[in-house]
Amino acid sequence: MTQRILLISTNRELAPQPVLPAGAALVAQALQVAGFQVRLLDLCFEKRPLRRIDDTLRTFGPDGIGISLRNLDNCDLLSPRSYLHEVKEVVDFLKSRTDAPVLIGGAGVSIMPRRVLEFLELDYAVAGEGEAAAVMFFQAGGAEERSRIPGVVCRREEAAPEAGEHLGRIGVMPRLHRWVDTKLYLRFEPVIPVQGKRGCANRCLYCTYPAIEGNRWRCRDPGEVAEEIEAAMAAGGMEFEFVDSVFNQPEGYMEMLLEKIIRSRIRARFHVSSLSPSGLTGSQVRLMERAGVVSVVITPEAASDATLAALRKGFTAAEVARAAFLLSGSGIRALWCFLLGGPEEDENTLAETIAFMNRKIPGKDRAFITTGIRIYPGTGMHETALREEVVSPAEDLLMPAFYFTPRLTLKQAQKMLRYGIEAQERCIFPSDTRLGPVGAFRRLGAALKLPTPFWRYSSSLNRLMQRSRVINRSW
Numbered sequence: 001m002t003q004r005i006l007l008i009s010t011n012r013e014l015a016p017q018p019v020l021p022a023g024a025a026l027v028a029q030a031l032q033v034a035g036f037q038v039r040l041l042d043l044c045f046e047k048r049p050l051r052r053i054d055d056t057l058r059t060f061g062p063d064g065i066g067i068s069l070r071n072l073d074n075c076d077l078l079s080p081r082s083y084l085h086e087v088k089e090v091v092d093f094l095k096s097r098t099d100a101p102v103l104i105g106g107a108g109v110s111i112m113p114r115r116v117l118e119f120l121e122l123d124y125a126v127a128g129e130g131e132a133a134a135v136m137f138f139q140a141g142g143a144e145e146r147s148r149i150p151g152v153v154c155r156r157e158e159a160a161p162e163a164g165e166h167l168g169r170i171g172v173m174p175r176l177h178r179w180v181d182t183k184l185y186l187r188f189e190p191v192i193p194v195q196g197k198r199g200c201a202n203r204c205l206y207c208t209y210p211a212i213e214g215n216r217w218r219c220r221d222p223g224e225v226a227e228e229i230e231a232a233m234a235a236g237g238m239e240f241e242f243v244d245s246v247f248n249q250p251e252g253y254m255e256m257l258l259e260k261i262i263r264s265r266i267r268a269r270f271h272v273s274s275l276s277p278s279g280l281t282g283s284q285v286r287l288m289e290r291a292g293v294v295s296v297v298i299t300p301e302a303a304s305d306a307t308l309a310a311l312r313k314g315f316t317a318a319e320v321a322r323a324a325f326l327l328s329g330s331g332i333r334a335l336w337c338f339l340l341g342g343p344e345e346d347e348n349t350l351a352e353t354i355a356f357m358n359r360k361i362p363g364k365d366r367a368f369i370t371t372g373i374r375i376y377p378g379t380g381m382h383e384t385a386l387r388e389e390v391v392s393p394a395e396d397l398l399m400p401a402f403y404f405t406p407r408l409t410l411k412q413a414q415k416m417l418r419y420g421i422e423a424q425e426r427c428i429f430p431s432d433t434r435l436g437p438v439g440a441f442r443r444l445g446a447a448l449k450l451p452t453p454f455w456r457y458s459s460s461l462n463r464l465m466q467r468s469r470v471i472n473r474s475w
């Protein structure tokens with residue numbers, strides 16, 4: 001008899017926008033291709049999630065359960081929130097209703113699989129990508145076989161697992177619309193995620209991506225990516241966001257992908273969730289425009305050489321300025337991301353970054369400013385935080401823990417941002433994205449088919465919210 005597998009996507013975060021559970025859908029598809037009968041239960045918009053789970057367990061009767069955990073927390077030093085307690089409720093409820101084996105995976109799990117298993121009192125997790133591991137797990141005969149699957153971490157076994165599968169190519173063709181009610185998400189911004197590659201070969205001080213996706217680039221065949229986009233367009237999608245760790249690396253891949261899109265005559269709007277200023281050229285910017293890229297999130301994190309070096313970003317403030325120059329001459333809108341308060345940050349470095357925001361970011365662009373850096377185990381940031389006694393070796397870091405430079409106080413930094421940045425309304429802070437009017441505006445924008453990305457309207461929205469005192473930036 002065919003085994004039935006229920007996959008549950010637990011992410012219910014709506015800020016800065018609800019995100020389609022692309023990872024859970026890929027795992028669902030891989031299981032189906034392997035011959036399982038699969039159902040994906042997406043809890044994002046469920047009013048009574050436990051009741052929905054209960055109903056599904058009764059009607060579907062799964063033989064195995066997969067839980068997808070995308071976010072551990074919101075990474076916000078000023079207003080931290082962990083999602084783990086609500087996931088624990090789901091896990092406890094499942095345990096009270098079924099004995100089916102449970103496997104948990106997702107980006108949040110990959111960052112610290114053993115700690116997640118201990119907190120949730122589960123036995124098996126996948127660290128890294130889940131397509132192959134989930135299939136092998138649910139095909140396995142028993143506990144011993146399960147604990148030998150590459151990428152599977154077993155709570156009861158001390159030994160570290162073999163490295164995750166980190167497949168050379170994605171292997172399964174993503175078909176999000178078959179698994180998820182995409183319309184519910186597109187009400188907030190009509191953009192569908194697409195992955196051109198996995199992994200990142202860089203070594204930035206604080207970053208978890210190599211733990212999640214592997215530490216080398218693994219690019220998909222551009223033809224396969226184009227085919228995925230065409231299939232999503234046939235199902236009604238018109239806008240796509242590349243969610244690659246770094247869109248313009250490794251060298252040459254972005255060009256191959258965009259040229260394929262142009263040759264295939266795909267006429268869609270594209271967004272990029274992470275563009276590096278490193279080595280960006282004018283011809284790359286022009287190619288992006290030709291292929292239909294309308295917005296990029298660019299991630300310099302700082303515009304001071306001392307901070308960039310401490311964060312091990314691998315590029316200089318001059319390269320950041322050059323990227324600003326190139327993008328300002330294009331029709332592409334950029335959201336500039338800054339991560340303030342890292343090692344070496346002081347009044348001078350912060351002043352340099354603020355000067356960059358004032359002088360180099362063009363009026364069409366916005367700045368997304370995060371203060372403080374989430375500390376994750378195994379990263380250089382963790383080593384620094386231990387050395388500087390910001391955290392103790394006993395802290396497991398499962399709940400949000402942050403680094404903020406000892407050379408500045410938070411109040412000082414906030415004051416500098418408040419009085420130093422000239423165009424306050426062009427800045428977005430993480431807490432702004434959680435405000436009620438932002439969600440309402442997103443829905444209105446999608447209903448009226450306003451041009452994307454919706455963060456381009458943040459200045460007007462900020463002014464409105466300041467006036468009606470929904471936000472108060474007096475700090």
Ligand code: B12
Binds near residue numbers: 012019065107208244
């Ligand atoms: C792109 C991105 C965004 C974009 C999303 C755009 C979009 N249209 O989708 C934006 C900017 C909106 C965003 C926002 C946020 N993000 Co984000 N995001 C990412 C990023 C770079 C890629 C995610 C992605 O789509 N991957 C592609 C899919 C296919 O991969 P996947 O989901 O990981 O799935 C694979 C595996 O995890 C596994 N898997 C998944 N589910 C399951 C289930 C089972 C059973 C198994 C076995 C395996 C498995 O198999 C899948 C296929 O191989 C990741 C970092 C990263 N490299 O993963 C951060 C990341 C997921 N985000 C993170 C966070 C924190 C957030 C925010 C909370 C930040 C904030 N405060 O605003 C919000 C939350 C938004 C929300 N509503 O949930 C964190 C989560 C970890 C943590 N610290 O808690 C990450 C890991 C980055 C980080 N800081 O380390 N994000």
Ligand code: SF4
Binds near residue numbers: 203
């Ligand atoms: S911050 Fe970006 S470039 Fe640096 S290691 Fe992480 S994904 Fe790679």
